[in-house]
Amino acid sequence: MKPLADEIRPQTLSEVAGQKHLLGEGAMLRRLIESGASANLIFYGPSGTGKTTIANIIAKRTEKTLYHLNATTASLQDVKSIISDVDTMLAPNGVLLYLDEIQYFNKKQQQSLLEFMENGKITLIASTTENPYFYIYNALLSRSTVFEFKPLTPEETLPAVLRALRIEQQRSSLPFTWEDDVPTTVASACGGDVRKAINAVELLYQSARPRDGQLYVTREDALQLSQRSAMRYDREGDDHYDLLSALQKSIRGSDPDAAVYYLGRLLVAGDLLSPCRRLLVIAAEDVGLAYPQAIVITKACVDAALQVGLPEARLPLAEAAILLATAPKSNASHNAIIAAMEDIQRGAMGEIPRHLKNVHADSAGSDAAPRYKYPHNYPHHYVAQRYLPEELGDKGYYEYGDNKTEQAAKRYWDTIRGEGS
Numbered sequence: 187m188k189p190l191a192d193e194i195r196p197q198t199l200s201e202v203a204g205q206k207h208l209l210g211e212g213a214m215l216r217r218l219i220e221s222g223a224s225a226n227l228i229f230y231g232p233s234g235t236g237k238t239t240i241a242n243i244i245a246k247r248t249e250k251t252l253y254h255l256n257a258t259t260a261s262l263q264d265v266k267s268i269i270s271d272v273d274t275m276l277a278p279n280g281v282l283l284y285l286d287e288i289q290y291f292n293k294k295q296q297q298s299l300l301e302f303m304e305n306g307k308i309t310l311i312a313s314t315t316e317n318p319y320f321y322i323y324n325a326l327l328s329r330s331t332v333f334e335f336k337p338l339t340p341e342e343t344l345p346a347v348l349r350a351l352r353i354e355q356q357r358s359s360l361p362f363t364w365e366d367d368v369p370t371t372v373a374s375a376c377g378g379d380v381r382k383a384i385n386a387v388e389l390l391y392q393s394a395r396p397r398d399g400q401l402y403v404t405r406e407d408a409l410q411l412s413q414r415s416a417m418r419y420d421r422e423g424d425d426h427y428d429l430l431s432a433l434q435k436s437i438r439g440s441d442p443d444a445a446v447y448y449l450g451r452l453l454v455a456g457d458l459l460s461p462c463r464r465l466l467v468i469a470a471e472d473v474g475l476a477y478p479q480a481i482v483i484t485k486a487c488v489d490a491a492l493q494v495g496l497p498e499a500r501l502p503l504a505e506a507a508i509l510l511a512t513a514p515k516s517n518a519s520h521n522a523i524i525a526a527m528e529d530i531q532r533g534a535m536g537e538i539p540r541h542l543k544n545v546h547a548d549s550a551g552s553d554a555a556p557r558y559k560y561p562h563n564y565p566h567h568y569v570a571q572r573y574l575p576e577e578l579g580d581k582g583y584y585e586y587g588d589n590k591t592e593q594a595a596k597r598y599w600d601t602i603r604g605e606g607s
Contacts, residue, residue: 190350191384195239202236202243203346203380204338215240215333222248224280226303228288228322229313231335234379237313241284250282250309257290262298269307281308288312289321296323303329337378344373346380350387361400362391371408386411426457430464433507438472442511449507453500462488465506476516476589483509516587525583536575566602 196202199209199216208215218225219240227244229237238254245252253268268281288296302308303326310330314321318332347369355362368390376383389411394401429452436444452461466488469481487506491499541558559569574581586596 189385190353190388191381194346194349194353194384195242196236197243197246199243202239204342205236205240205335208333208335209240219244219247224248224250224282224309226310226330227312228318228327228330228332229311229335230315230318230332232315232337232378234376234381234383235335235337236380237335238284238286241282241311241313244311245282245284248280248282248309250280252282252284254284254286256286257288257295260285262295265299265302269302280306283308283310285310285312287314289314289316289318293323296326300325300329338380339378340370340373343376343378343380343383344369347373347383347387350384354387354391358391358401360396362394362402363400364390364403365405367405368403368408371405375409426460430460433461434464434468434472437468437507437511438515440511440515442508445507445511446504449503450500453496453503456496458491458496458499461503462491465503465510468510469506471520472515472517473510473513474516474519474587475592475595476514476587477591480510480513514589514591516589516592518585518587518592522584529578529581534578536577538575539572541571542573568602570603 199219202209207213210216229240231237241254242252251271253271255264255268265283268283271281285291285299291299299310303310312322312326312330318327351364351369372383372386372390376386386408390403390407391401393407393411394403395407396402429448433445433448433452436448449461465484466481469484473480484506487502487509490502494502539556541556556571559571561567561569563569586592
C-alpha cells in the first residue's frame with residue numbers, strides 16, 4: 187500500500203497547501219507553470235512544504251518525463267543514464283530532472299549538469315533545504331531561478347490533516363473517530379511540514395485504541411506521537427545558525443523572555459555545546475565593558491552546564507542568558523578590535539617604536555632614540571609616550587561606551603592624562 191502522504195499528494199496547483207506567495211493568483215511561479223514554460227528552477231525551503239509536489243505538477247503541465255534523483259546517493263552516471271532516454275520513446279517530449287538535496291553534489295558534479303542544461307537535453311528542478319547562495323555554485327545559480335518555500339502555518343496544514351483523517355476513516359474496517367482537538371494538535375505539532383503531519387495521521391490510525399467497537403484517538407495520543415516533531419533542527423544546517431542568531435539578537439536587544447525561548451529550543455534539540463559557546467561570545471561582544479564581570483559569570487555558568495550535562499545544564503545556562511539580556515550593553519571593545527584588524531589587513535602595519543621593542547634604545551647604543559618610560563615610576567602609574575607606530579599617527583580605535591562603567595573609566599583617564607600633559 188502506498189504511504190498516505192503519496193496517496194493524497196495534490197495533483198493541481200489549487201490543491202497545494204500554503205505557498206501563496208509562489209502559487210497565489212498572479213504569483214510568478216504560478217504564471218510560469220500555467221504558461222508551460224520550461225525553466226531551470228531551484229526550490230529552497232524546509233522538508234514537507236511542497237517542493238516535490240510542484241515538480242510533479244510542472245512535469246505533467248509540460249508533458250515531460252519526470253526523473254527523480256537524490257543527490258545524497260546519486261552520481262553523474264545516474265544523470266547520464268537519464269540523458270540517454272532523451273529523444274526516445276521513454277521521453278518523447280524531453281526530460282525534467284528533479285534533483286533533491288542538490289547541496290550534496292560537489293562543485294564538479296554541479297558544473298557537469300551545466301552541459302546538459304545548456305544543450306536543452308534536460309530541464310532541471312533542484313531542491314535544497316540549505317541556502318542555495320551558500321551551497322550551489324554561481325554558474326548553476328545564474329542559469330536558474332530560485333524560489334523559496336516557507337513552512338506552513340497550522341491553519342494552512344489543517345485541511346490536509348482533515349483530508350488524511352477522512353481517508354483513513356473511509357477505508358477503516360471499524361468506525362474511526364477522534365477527539366475534536368486532534369486535527370489542530372497534529373497541524374500545530376508538525377512544524378510546518380505537511381508530509382510529517384500526514385504521516386502522523388497514518389500512525390495515529392494504526393495505533394488507535396479499540397473502544398466500544400470503534401477505533402478512537404485522543405489529543406494526548408496526538409501529542410505523544412508528534413512530540414518534538416515541530417523541532418526543525420540540523421546542527422550543520424540553516425536552522426542551527428538561525429536559532430543561535432536569534433538567541434544572540436534577543437540578548438543584544440535585552441529581551442530575557444526571547445533569550446530563554448531560543449535557548450530552550452537549542453537545548454530541547456539536545457544541543458549543549460553551541461549555546462555555551464555563543465553565550466561566551468555574547469558576554470564579550472554585546473555586554474563587554476559595560477559589565478566586565480558578565481563574562482566571568484557566564485564562564486562559570488558554562489562550566490557548570492558542561493559539568494552537569496543535560497537536562498540540569500538548562501539551569502546555569504538560563505541564568506547566564508537572563509543575566510546577559512538584562513545587563514547594560516557595550517560593543518566598544520568589539521568595535522575597537524574589528525577596526526584595528528581592518529587597518530592591519532589593509533596594510534597599516536608600521537614599525538614598532540624602538541622604545542617598545544624587546545631590545546631597548548639604551549642597549550642599542552643610540553642616545554638619540556627615545557628611551558622607554560616605565561609607567562609605574564610615575565604618578566598614578568601613567569606617563570605619556572608613544573605606543574602606536576609613527577605611521578598610524580594619532581589613530582584611535584576604542585571609543586568609550588555610554589554606560590556607567592566605561593564613562594567612569596573615561597572620567598578617570600581624562601583627569602589623569604590632563605594632569606600628566
